[in-house]
Amino acid sequence: MISEAHSKGKISAFVKEYRVEINFVVIFILGVLLAFFAVNNKWAGDNITYPITVAETFVASKVLNVVGYPNTQKGNKLAGAEGNPWRMEVRNNCNGVFESIIFLMAFVAIQLPWRKKIGWMAFGFFLFHIINEMRLISLFIIGTDYSQKTFDFFHETFWQYTLILFTLAIFIFCAQRLSKTPQVEEKKSEA
Amino acid sequence: MKREELYAKTPQILRNILVRALPSVVVYYLLWYKAGLMNLWGYWLGFLFKGLRWLMPIHYEPTAFFGTIRLPGGRISEIGWNGNQLNITIAIIITLFAILPHPNPKKALRFVGWILVVLTCWQLFEIWFQLYHLSISDDFANRQKIFWEPSVYFSVIHWFANFDTMILRYWMGFGVFGMALLLNNIVGKKLD
Numbered sequence: 457m458i459s460e461a462h463s464k465g466k467i468s469a470f471v472k473e474y475r476v477e478i479n480f481v482v483i484f485i486l487g488v489l490l491a492f493f494a495v496n497n498k499w500a501g502d503n504i505t506y507p508i509t510v511a512e513t514f515v516a517s518k519v520l521n522v523v524g525y526p527n528t529q530k531g532n533k534l535a536g537a538e539g540n541p542w543r544m545e546v547r548n549n550c551n552g553v554f555e556s557i558i559f560l561m562a563f564v565a566i567q568l569p570w571r572k573k574i575g576w577m578a579f580g581f582f583l584f585h586i587i588n589e590m591r592l593i594s595l596f597i598i599g600t601d602y603s604q605k606t607f608d609f610f611h612e613t614f615w616q617y618t619l620i621l622f623t624l625a626i627f628i629f630c631a632q633r634l635s636k637t638p639q640v641e642e643k644k645s646e647a
Numbered sequence: 648m649k650r651e652e653l654y655a656k657t658p659q660i661l662r663n664i665l666v667r668a669l670p671s672v673v674v675y676y677l678l679w680y681k682a683g684l685m686n687l688w689g690y691w692l693g694f695l696f697k698g699l700r701w702l703m704p705i706h707y708e709p710t711a712f713f714g715t716i717r718l719p720g721g722r723i724s725e726i727g728w729n730g731n732q733l734n735i736t737i738a739i740i741i742t743l744f745a746i747l748p749h750p751n752p753k754k755a756l757r758f759v760g761w762i763l764v765v766l767t768c769w770q771l772f773e774i775w776f777q778l779y780h781l782s783i784s785d786d787f788a789n790r791q792k793i794f795w796e797p798s799v800y801f802s803v804i805h806w807f808a809n810f811d812t813m814i815l816r817y818w819m820g821f822g823v824f825g826m827a828l829l830l831n832n833i834v835g836k837k838l839d
Contacts, residue, residue: 481825488814496809554813609680612731616817617672617738624742625664632657 480565487561495553506532509551512585516546516592525597534596542600552588552619559584559623568634576630587622591615656748663746671745672738679734685710688737689730695771702775703782714778718791726781732816733770739820740766757835761827769823773811780808 471478494500509532517529526537536542548554563577595615599607678684686709693707704715711727718724740762749755781787783804788795815822 489810492810492814493806496806496813549813555817558814558818613676613734616735620735620739620817621664621668621742625661628657628661632661 476567479567484561484565487564488557491557491561492554495557501548505548505551505553508553509546509548512551512589512592513546515589516596519589519593520596523593525600527596536596536600540600542596544596544599546592550592552585555588555619555623556581556584559627562627563630566631566634568631573634576634580626580630583626584623587619591619653747659748660746664742667745668742671741675738675741676734679737685730685734688733692767692770692774695767696775699771699775703778705775705778712774712778714775714782716782719793722791724791726778726787728774728777728781733773735817736766736770736820736823739818740824743820743824754831754835758827758831761831761834762824765823765827765830769819773815773819777808777811780804 495505513529513532513534517527517534520527520534526540528535528537532546534544534546559580560577563573563580566573595607595611598610675684686707689707689709689712693705693712696702696705696707699705706713706715707730710730712730713725713727716724716726744759744762749758783801785795785797
């Protein structure tokens, strides 16, 4: 009986001590599941995910034309022009939508004032999508100039890992800057 | 390490991403692709599957896991799942381990042990789940020319398989690391 009461006390002490972190994890997991539920269906696929993918493909195509890789874009497909046979399709996992869900939900879950964090969320989201554009552009260039094996490595391993690392770094950076803003510091000292 | 101390080290953690995590992951990927770590890890998981006799028989061959399925009429078929897909989770765990400070080597080693336990359990489940999802899918049924009809059960399994493919495959390293940290803290405090 004593040990049961003791262990209950330890669990409640643990929950009390790490309340903020536990709240973060619970809100984050529920948020990701809900957001995935909202995005992973045919209607959202046709009306939200696909237009985002097309927009990203459009930007990548324009940049590639400027940097000396002439191509034509049709929907979410890029095709090399002027003798370049390389073709690339931007699929669901390459549009940054699911990575964005993780990034945004981490901000939703972090317990800091909305008025301040919305700016950092937007900044991080913008930066994140610039990096994703760099991924698409570099993959087209690698596909054009190097072997299929090199393309597969960059596509499946290098960029996936890099994007996760960037997401983590951008989130830590933004969250740290946010927690240093005068309004948050004031709130902390009041508490 | 106390929470406040860890939060105070945030700038150092950001620096550690470049200084410690990136080189560690480069070494890991060299071992994974060039030194046969992928196959070593694959055979290890394949060996563990031999003990899980109540699941479908699963074995590893370079570079994929294969599940054996008994079809109606006694026919046998195999489905495969690419073993390379396990690499991101491991890379994320190495990243997190490298960026967080570990003042005590003995405790750090114990933590690595917990990471290996949780990682192995997660990847065994993930491989089995993905192969199971494939085995009951319309795609597989069509290829084998067997009758298939949609069901709520399959829709639920399909949803979670998509969730794994789109999100968990890339991000579960954080979950595995967090779970290992929790177990290490709970059990570790009893051992100390």
